[in-house]
Amino acid sequence: MSMSSMRRIVVVLLPTQDAAEQHSLLNAAAAMSSDHHCPLDIVALRGGTQVDVTPAPDLPAHATWWDVVHDGLVQLSTDSLAELAAQALAAAQLAPTMPRLVLLPPGPDGIEVAALLAWRMDGAALGQCMKLEIDGAAVIGHRAGHGGRIMLTLRTQQAQCFATLRAETRPERSALCIAPDRHALALSGTLPEACDVTSIEQTDALPSLEGAKLIVSGGRGMQGDEGFGLLRDIAQRLNGALGGSLPTVDAGWIPVARQIGQSGKFVSPRIYLAVGISGTLQHLAGISSETTIIAVNKDPDAPIFSVAEAGAVGDWREILPALLDRLESTAAEPA
Amino acid sequence: MNILVLLCGIADPKLPLPRDINALALDSLRAAHPLLSPFDEAALELALKLRDADPTVHITAVVPVSSTTDPLLRTVASLRLDQTFGLDIQHIPSWNSLGVAHACAAAVSTLDPLPSLVLIGREFGDCDDGTTTACIAQALGMAYSKLVFSIAIENVHIHAVRQNGARQERVRLPLPAVASVTNDARSKLRHPLLKNVMVAKKMTFKMIDLSEPIPGNVQLTALAAAPVRTRATTCRMLPGNAQMQANVLAELLLAHGSAR
Ligand SMILES: Cc1cc2nc3c(=O)[nH]c(=O)nc-3n(C[C@H](O)[C@H](O)[C@H](O)COP(=O)(O)OP(=O)(O)OC[C@H]3O[C@@H](n4cnc5c(N)ncnc54)[C@H](O)[C@@H]3O)c2cc1C
Numbered sequence: 091m092s093m094s095s096m097r098r099i100v101v102v103l104l105p106t107q108d109a110a111e112q113h114s115l116l117n118a119a120a121a122m123s124s125d126h127h128c129p130l131d132i133v134a135l136r137g138g139t140q141v142d143v144t145p146a147p148d149l150p151a152h153a154t155w156w157d158v159v160h161d162g163l164v165q166l167s168t169d170s171l172a173e174l175a176a177q178a179l180a181a182a183q184l185a186p187t188m189p190r191l192v193l194l195p196p197g198p199d200g201i202e203v204a205a206l207l208a209w210r211m212d213g214a215a216l217g218q219c220m221k222l223e224i225d226g227a228a229v230i231g232h233r234a235g236h237g238g239r240i241m242l243t244l245r246t247q248q249a250q251c252f253a254t255l256r257a258e259t260r261p262e263r264s265a266l267c268i269a270p271d272r273h274a275l276a277l278s279g280t281l282p283e284a285c286d287v288t289s290i291e292q293t294d295a296l297p298s299l300e301g302a303k304l305i306v307s308g309g310r311g312m313q314g315d316e317g318f319g320l321l322r323d324i325a326q327r328l329n330g331a332l333g334g335s336l337p338t339v340d341a342g343w344i345p346v347a348r349q350i351g352q353s354g355k356f357v358s359p360r361i362y363l364a365v366g367i368s369g370t371l372q373h374l375a376g377i378s379s380e381t382t383i384i385a386v387n388k389d390p391d392a393p394i395f396s397v398a399e400a401g402a403v404g405d406w407r408e409i410l411p412a413l414l415d416r417l418e419s420t421a422a423e424p425a
Numbered sequence: 426m427n428i429l430v431l432l433c434g435i436a437d438p439k440l441p442l443p444r445d446i447n448a449l450a451l452d453s454l455r456a457a458h459p460l461l462s463p464f465d466e467a468a469l470e471l472a473l474k475l476r477d478a479d480p481t482v483h484i485t486a487v488v489p490v491s492s493t494t495d496p497l498l499r500t501v502a503s504l505r506l507d508q509t510f511g512l513d514i515q516h517i518p519s520w521n522s523l524g525v526a527h528a529c530a531a532a533v534s535t536l537d538p539l540p541s542l543v544l545i546g547r548e549f550g551d552c553d554d555g556t557t558t559a560c561i562a563q564a565l566g567m568a569y570s571k572l573v574f575s576i577a578i579e580n581v582h583i584h585a586v587r588q589n590g591a592r593q594e595r596v597r598l599p600l601p602a603v604a605s606v607t608n609d610a611r612s613k614l615r616h617p618l619l620k621n622v623m624v625a626k627k628m629t630f631k632m633i634d635l636s637e638p639i640p641g642n643v644q645l646t647a648l649a650a651a652p653v654r655t656r657a658t659t660c661r662m663l664p665g666n667a668q669m670q671a672n673v674l675a676e677l678l679l680a681h682g683s684a685r
């Protein structure tokens with residue numbers, strides 16, 4: 091491959107990012123780097139007050155890891171992170187001697203930082219991609235549109251190219267993993283002024299969706315708070331997290347932080363119990379293809395049953411109280 | 426106080442996609458069967474709530490449409506806004522987020538007076554994932570917050586309540602500002618009054634025309650229906666009455682799923 095068609099792959103890790111997503115992004119970037127013989131840099135942004143250094147995992151490709159520290163990074167706002175990422179990308183050590191593909195973690199923060207960087211650096215913004223390819227001097231991104239109903243294939247030759255990547259590819263078992271070369275990169279450029287932010291006390295004590303092994307999720311078919319109360323009890327009994335579809339957020343039965351789907355959270359638990367959820371593409375787009383779905387729905391023709399491993403056709407009003415009783419009596423049984 | 430709401434609209438997601446999926450067919454679907462997305466609705470409702478709180482608030486809406494007869498203009502105007510404009514950005518493909526952001530920012534700069542607060546749904550249309558809204562704020566050079574549920578105006582600042590990861594927080598931003606608004610129980614769009622629907626039916630709308638060239642550095646090379654997610658084996662349907670189904674469900678959940 092000639093140098094002119096080579097691209098440096100740069101992964102920007104945000105301090106606000108979930109560890110599992112970080113891991114799959116790094117593995118996907120390493121796979122691209124070894125397939126296309128592209129150099130791989132990892133830029134891990136860290137605030138001055140953040141003491142714990144991100145552990146650098148072994149990767150199936152040679153990589154250079156930059157621990158970027160800025161004493162002034164107190165507030166982890168996206169405009170500060172975008173500014174710090176821009177400073178890192180302009181640093182001599184990472185100078186753009188060749189075209190770059192800059193990857194950010196999926197989710198609202200990653201999308202925003204990628205967009206801001208593309209805007210400032212006159213780059214191309216490929217958006218939230220599910221797959222990325224390098225084809226000579228071009229980058230090809232595949233992403234969803236129309237609520238997950240269509241796939242767009244976008245191509246750009248722009249020297250600076252920005253995307254977020256939600257990759258479900260796992261590294262091959264046989265791949266030899268090596269530790270990246272690790273360096274510190276201290277930056278001191280001006281950051282945007284911090285704005286006045288105060289946290290609102292959390293009333294929702296259930297575990298968050300991130301990293302949950304089991305998710306109990308409800309849809310419009312739950313018809314109100316009463317049904318969600320039962321789902322909450324079942325989730326608690328199983329040490330699981332509670333989620334829901336977009337209409338349940340709009341109805342006020344769960345907070346938007348628990349919305350799963352194309353425009354909500356992407357989750358990858360072992361088990362996803364979907365109750366009163368029809369199974370639209372917009373909702374399924376938020377569930378990993380590796381997750382086992384178990385569905386409860388009164389409509390035997392609901393599309394959720396075509397993606398579920400097991401299903402119960404019936405009214406949740408009858409099935410959920412019986413399920414909760416059974417879970418409680420099983421827990422009470424002597425081991 | 427002048428508030429601008431930028432509303433993109435989507436093609437009704439309940440309708441089947443055209444058999445031959447191409448950009449033109451998708452644009453036609455949007456033009457013939459437009460709806461406000463849940464995020465457009467949230468942005469519009471937030472503007473209306475701010476006007477409820479202060480009747481001196483003026484609301485202008487700008488809606489990207491291909492013609493002044495687009496039904497979305499009437500839908501929006503029926504909520505008794507002060508002004509509703511169409512914005513012709515047909516020449517900018519919807520996946521060119523930076524181009525759409527340039528155009529929206531250019532359209533805002535034609536407004537007189539300029540808005541102090543710009544509200545946009547967290548996704549702008551059928552092909553956006555949040556990139557466009559962030560870039561519109563950047564293009565306008567205004568303070569910005571994403572995932573906002575509610576806003577209170579205080580002189581030259583706003584206090585916005587927003588989602589940040591798993592937690593909610595209150596942020597104070599100087600005006601002028603841009604907020605991307607998320608769906609929430611608090612921002613479910615109200616129904617228009619019948620008399621305002623009738624008034625909107627008779628309205629004529631103006632288009633904002635943009636003459637300046639719009640940058641575009643991304644090309645669409647293929648469009649296809651998303652692959653349908655299927656399973657190799659059929660779903661195991663649990664037999665029996667609710668109690669029997671519940672017993673097997675409990676077994677399955679405890680065997681595979683328990684987070685302990
Ligand atoms: C721009 C955009 C973005 C979107 N993003 C998302 C997203 O991120 N996430 C998302 O979920 N949606 C999203 N949607 C909404 C999506 O299109 C669907 O409206 C939504 O997924 C449907 O949710 P649901 O399955 O809960 O409701 P419905 O489709 O109404 O299904 C309800 C189900 O409950 C069943 N039911 C009813 N009563 C009972 C009972 N007593 N017992 C058992 N079952 C019962 C019914 O048979 C039915 O199958 C988005 C839409 C748009 C336009």
